[in-house]
Structures are given as C-alpha cells and as structure tokens.
Amino acid sequence: MIPALAWLIQDLLQVLATETLLVPDLFLLSLVAVAGRGQATPQSLLWGAFVGGLLWDARWTGLLGFSALLYVAALWFLLEFWNRIPHGGRSAPLLSLFALGLHLFAGLGHFLSWGDLEPVQRLFLNQQILGLPLALFAGWWGCRGETDE
Amino acid sequence: MSETESRKVRIQGVIAVILALLLLGGSAGTPFKAGLERIVLAVLDYPERPIRLLLDVIIGAGGWVEERATLLEAMATLREENLHLRRRVEEGKIPPLPTEKDEKALMARVLFRSPRAWWKEIRIDRGSRDGIRLGDPALSDGFLIGRVTQVEHGFSTVELLTSSGLLVPVVVDQTRDLGVVTGDEVGQVHLLYLPLDRRLEKGMSLSTALVSERVPPGLPVGFIADEEPDDGAFRPYRVRLGADLTRLYRLQIWLSGEDDQP
CATH class of the missing domain: 1.20.5 (Single alpha-helices involved in coiled-coils or other helix-helix interfaces)
Known part of the structure; x- marks a missing residue:
C-alpha cells in the first residue's frame, strides 16, 4: 500500500515539476523502507517493484521493462544482503546507506538512458541531492521496528 | 529469512x-x-488533472507578476513584427491567414514523449473532447512543429516535423520557391525538391504553403541553415526549426473548427 501511494505521489510531483526537475525515486525508497521493516514478503516486494517499474515506464520513460529491471535488481540486491544481516546489526544508518546507494543506482540507470547526458546532468544531480534526506528518512523509518524491539 | x-x-x-x-x-x-x-x-x-490545473495557475500567476518593463518591451517587439507582417501581406509576399470566427489556438501540454520515438511524435493532453481533429497543426513559439495524427477522447498524438513520415509543403518567403520539409527521425529537418539552379541563402525563412484545409498557408516553420550535397536531381537544404523541440513542454493546436477531413 505504501509503495503504491509513494508511486502515485512521485508521479504527481513529476507532473508538477516536469519542466524543472526530476523527482527523487520515492517509490524505490518506499520499497527499501518496507523491506527494512519486514512488513511484506520478499516475493511480494520483488513483484511490486516489477509492476511499479513497468507502470513508470508506461507513463514516463517509454522503455517498457527498463525501470522494472532497475527496481527489481535494486530490491533483489537489498533483500539478499539485508536478510543476511543479524537483527542486532540492522540499523537506520545502514539501511539509509542502502537506500542512498540504490537511489543512486536507479537514478544513474535512468540518467544514462537519456543518451545526450549534458543537458540532464543538472537534473540528475538535483534529483540525488533532493533524494538524500528522503533516503535518510527511509532508513530511519524502515528500521524503527528493529530499534523498538 | x-x-x-x-x-x-x-x-x-x-x-x-x-x-x-x-x-x-x-x-x-x-x-x-x-x-x-x-x-x-x-x-x-x-x-x-488537478495537478496540471494547479501548474497552469502557478504559471499564470508567474505571468501576472512579470515586470511591466518586460511586457512593454515584448509588446513593442510584437507591434513592430505585426507591422512588418501586415506590410508583407499587403505587398502580396505572404498570403493572409484565414480569420474564421471559430478559429482558435488551444494550449496543450506534452504528456508523453517516448525516447524510442523522440523525434517522431509526442502525446498531448487534449483530444476530441477539446475539439481537436486529425490534421490540425501544432505550433510552439509561433512556429509549426507538426500535425495531429491520432485523436482520442482525452489525448492526441502529434507527429513532429523531425519525423520522416511527415512531409510539409513550404514556401521560401524571400524567393517564393516551393519545396517540401521533412525530418530524418534523428532531430534534423531538410528542405527537399528545390531545383539545382536555385540557390538559397542561410537565414531565409520558410512558411507553410497550402498543406490542407486544416493547415493554413503562411505559418512560420523555420529558417535555412545550410546547403547539403545534391543528389543530381535536386538540392536539399538543412532547416533550422523556429521552435525548440528539445524543450517542448507546451504547445498550441490551431483549431479550424471546420468539419472537413485533412
């Protein structure tokens, strides 16, 4: 539910900011946070990432399967590593680091798909800068349960 | 796990x-x-939809607070341009634009531009419910950028001048030579079918010749950029479009209000 809402918010913000900036990847960050909290099964998160990516491609990129591939790869990577870490070692800074890295990975993937990179360099940098506090928030929120336990 | x-x-x-x-x-x-x-x-x-409306309000509000000096300067330029155009119409250098009562320009926003068809087409947020019909011309910054090739209830597809599928008859304003403008799908636009003995100068302007009932003659298209190697039959020229297609977020659809087909 949260990733679906994040997807819609990201879409609406992108409509609002079409001419000025690339909105941070709220959908991916929400998936990272939900994965961190363990609120959904890994399989449902993977397929959620796939569907969300596919819809994003249908709406924005036109390269059907591209964002789906990026999101699935990012989430798969997270699930593989995060679930190997003992509960005691799972911390907000660590999840934030994952969120930051994966946000950079997905952003870089989209950035490189533009072809002519020079005009979109600034957009990419702005997206990553704006994504920084959101990634920190995703890490904190995703690990809240771990700290409370 | x-x-x-x-x-x-x-x-x-x-x-x-x-x-x-x-x-x-x-x-x-x-x-x-x-x-x-x-x-x-x-x-x-x-x-x-509400977000797009909000965006229109924001952009509109931005326009209201624009400095008076900027607006006055723009008005002076337009007045001068208008006089110049009127003089050219009177001299018969360009045909007058039809001024039907129900003609109007409809603002539209680009909804989708596929990277795989970047220079071919765009999808816009206006459709048959807004009065758009097949063949209606699309303009940006006052210059022709393409034609509507597909109309749905709430959306339409505009084929761009950079598409190789769109052939637009044009006239060179300074020499009255007629040719056809078409794209190459990679961002370039060419003027074709000019005889070998015709020499055009860089910077000469192009406007539409009679394309169809829906595209009026005299719509500005762009300028001659440079000469290209001829193929023995005619001399092609590269065309610099008047509108910037790399920063295309909004455009205008020229609605004729007529019922005929393109």
Whole structure:
C-alpha cells in the first residue's frame, strides 16, 4: 500500500515539476523502507517493484521493462544482503546507506538512458541531492521496528 | 529469512529480471506496449488533472507578476513584427491567414514523449473532447512543429516535423520557391525538391504553403541553415526549426473548427 501511494505521489510531483526537475525515486525508497521493516514478503516486494517499474515506464520513460529491471535488481540486491544481516546489526544508518546507494543506482540507470547526458546532468544531480534526506528518512523509518524491539 | 525462502526470492528475482529484459527487448512497437501506455495515461489522467490545473495557475500567476518593463518591451517587439507582417501581406509576399470566427489556438501540454520515438511524435493532453481533429497543426513559439495524427477522447498524438513520415509543403518567403520539409527521425529537418539552379541563402525563412484545409498557408516553420550535397536531381537544404523541440513542454493546436477531413 505504501509503495503504491509513494508511486502515485512521485508521479504527481513529476507532473508538477516536469519542466524543472526530476523527482527523487520515492517509490524505490518506499520499497527499501518496507523491506527494512519486514512488513511484506520478499516475493511480494520483488513483484511490486516489477509492476511499479513497468507502470513508470508506461507513463514516463517509454522503455517498457527498463525501470522494472532497475527496481527489481535494486530490491533483489537489498533483500539478499539485508536478510543476511543479524537483527542486532540492522540499523537506520545502514539501511539509509542502502537506500542512498540504490537511489543512486536507479537514478544513474535512468540518467544514462537519456543518451545526450549534458543537458540532464543538472537534473540528475538535483534529483540525488533532493533524494538524500528522503533516503535518510527511509532508513530511519524502515528500521524503527528493529530499534523498538 | 530461511534458506528455502531465500531460494524462492532468487528464483522469482531471476524470473522478474528475465521478464523485464524480454519486455525491454521485445515490446517496442507492439500493441501491448501501446495499449498499456494508453491505459496508464487514461487512468492517471484523473489524479493528474488537478495537478496540471494547479501548474497552469502557478504559471499564470508567474505571468501576472512579470515586470511591466518586460511586457512593454515584448509588446513593442510584437507591434513592430505585426507591422512588418501586415506590410508583407499587403505587398502580396505572404498570403493572409484565414480569420474564421471559430478559429482558435488551444494550449496543450506534452504528456508523453517516448525516447524510442523522440523525434517522431509526442502525446498531448487534449483530444476530441477539446475539439481537436486529425490534421490540425501544432505550433510552439509561433512556429509549426507538426500535425495531429491520432485523436482520442482525452489525448492526441502529434507527429513532429523531425519525423520522416511527415512531409510539409513550404514556401521560401524571400524567393517564393516551393519545396517540401521533412525530418530524418534523428532531430534534423531538410528542405527537399528545390531545383539545382536555385540557390538559397542561410537565414531565409520558410512558411507553410497550402498543406490542407486544416493547415493554413503562411505559418512560420523555420529558417535555412545550410546547403547539403545534391543528389543530381535536386538540392536539399538543412532547416533550422523556429521552435525548440528539445524543450517542448507546451504547445498550441490551431483549431479550424471546420468539419472537413485533412
């Protein structure tokens, strides 16, 4: 539910900011946070990432399967590593680091798909800068349960 | 996560990646892709519409607070341009634009521009419900950029001048030579069918000749950029479009209000 809402918010913000900036990847960050909290099964998160990516491609990129591939790869990577870490070692800074890295990975993937990179360099940098506090928030929120336990 | 669950994740991860790769490699130009895009756009139209309206309000408000000096300067330029155009119409150098009562320009926003058809077409947020019809011309910054080639209830597709499928008859304003403008799908536009003995100067302006009932003659298109190697039959010229297609977010659709087909 949260990733679906994040997807819609990201879409609406992108409509609002079409001419000025690339909105941070709220959908991916929400998936990272939900994965961190363990609120959904890994399989449902993977397929959620796939569907969300596919819809994003249908709406924005036109390269059907591209964002789906990026999101699935990012989430798969997270699930593989995060679930190997003992509960005691799972911390907000660590999840934030994952969120930051994966946000950079997905952003870089989209950035490189533009072809002519020079005009979109600034957009990419702005997206990553704006994504920084959101990634920190995703890490904190995703690990809240771990700290409370 | 147990080892069994971990294996399940890996298997499903591999399936999802393969599926994404298959879609990426094989969905271009398929009815599935076009259908999915159409459905997603149609569904998202409802939540996005208020945002687009808000954006229009914000942009409109920005216009209100624009400095008076800027507006006055723009008005002076337009007045001068208007006088110049009127003089050229009176001299018979360009035909007058039809001024039907129901003619109007409709503002539209670019909804979707596929990277695979970047220089071919764009989808806009206006459709038959707004009065758009097949063949209506699309303009940006006062210059022709393409024609409507597909109309749905709430959306339309505009084929750009950079598309190789669009051939637009034009006239060179300074020499009255007639030719055809077409694109090459990679961002360039060329003027074709000029006889070898005709020499055009860089910077000469092009405007539409009579294209169809829907595209009036005299719409500015662009300027001659440079001469290209001839193929023995005619001399092509590269055309610099008047509108900037790399920063195309909004455009105008010229509605004629007539019922005829293009």
